[in-house]
Amino acid sequence: MNKNLKIAIEAAAAAGKVIMEIYDSENFWIETKEDNSPLTLADKKANEVINEFLFPTNIPLISEENKQIDYSVRKQWEECWIVDPLDGTKEFIKRNGEFTVNIAFVSRGKPRLGVIFAPALNSLYFADVSENKAFKVSIAPDDLNIDDILNKAEEILPSGHKDCIRVVGSRSHMNNDTLEYIEELKKKFGKKIEVVSKGSSLKFCLVAEGQAQVYPRFAPTMEWDTVAGQAICEAVGLNCISRETGKSMTYNREDLLNGHFFISHEG
Structure with missing residues (x-):
């Protein structure tokens, strides 16, 4: 498997664990960002965890919770990570479980790898576009063993419409x-x-x-x-x-x- 995909899966799983610890706590520490969207402690902690995994790859990183880098710099990048540490913060606050960790690897503007983890639903999705395959696996929030995750993953496929x-x-x-x-x-x-x-x-x-x-x-x-x-x-x-x-x-x-x-x- 692509080593960057493995790193992204591990990062998403680790971020999901941190998110669930906060999700199950009494205080989310909610504040409002400049665009009026909510920000919680889970957003910040998940971002910190993901940064720890992705920074060592020496691939530039765009994250919703990092300071945004000017396009005069970004346009020089051949590849980059793009991350949302907690997508669906409003769903997180509502406690309906429908929030995710999103991590993607982009090359020359095109998505090449993607990982989506819904920790409250124990559902992790990942894909390598070059391999034309995507997978889903059910994991517990504390299951961070990459070999176990890969061994249990099952391929997913779309469906056509009949009636x-x-x-x-x-x-x-x-x-x-x-x-x-x-x-x-x-x-x-x-x-x-x-x-x-x-x-x-x-x-x-x-x-x-x-x-x-x-x-x-x-x-x-x-x-x-x-x-x-x-x-x-x-x-x-x-x-x-x-x-x-x-x-x-x-x-x-x-x-x-x-x-x-x-x-x-x-x-």
């Missing part, structure tokens, strides 16, 4: 762009549409493992929210298409804010 198309979205509220997209799917395929919901980057995993067929995201996200999920989806043959360009989303851009995109079998 119904399952679309990842929100049951309670969706914006007009998403509703219009769903109507386009109905007209194109003439099938029933079912909306399935999940927090954080687990939305990507639903499609990659065949529990849904389409994931439209027509609302703001950042690169660290999506790149690990995109790697997992692309490893199983799915497309992550920018609505703006009609091409696969790229990373380590000057603006780390993503445009609208969708995940599906079709471009």
Whole structure:
């Protein structure tokens, strides 16, 4: 296995352990960042753990919780890590379990490796795009043995749509762009549409493992929210298409804010 993928898996597992220790405690230590998003002690501690694993690789690192490096420097990078130490902080605060650790390796703007760990659900996903394979394994938060993780992992595959198309979205509220997209799917395929919901980057995993067929995201996200999920989806043959360009989303851009995109079998 790619040594960087092993390092990313170990980093995600270790971060997940720290996150769960805080999750099970009485105090999250919540504060608000400049963009009005919440920040907890778990975000900071998980970031520290991941930094300890990734810094020794001497590969540049973009993390939501690190100080952002100017593009004049980043544009020189051939490769980099992109990390979200705790994706779904709002889900973490709600204690619904649907939060993740996201770690991805990017080369020349393209996702090459992806790891997503949902520690409260004991679910870890990982993929190597060059191998065209993605895997899922159930692990306990304190199971940090990489050999055990790899031995128990099972390959995942997406599924086609037969009588119904399952679309990842929100049951309670969706914006007009998403509703219009769903109507386009109905007209194109003439099938029933079912909306399935999940927090954080687990939305990507639903499609990659065949529990849904389409994931439209027509609302703001950042690169660290999506790149690990995109790697997992692309490893199983799915497309992550920018609505703006009609091409696969790229990373380590000057603006780390993503445009609208969708995940599906079709471009």
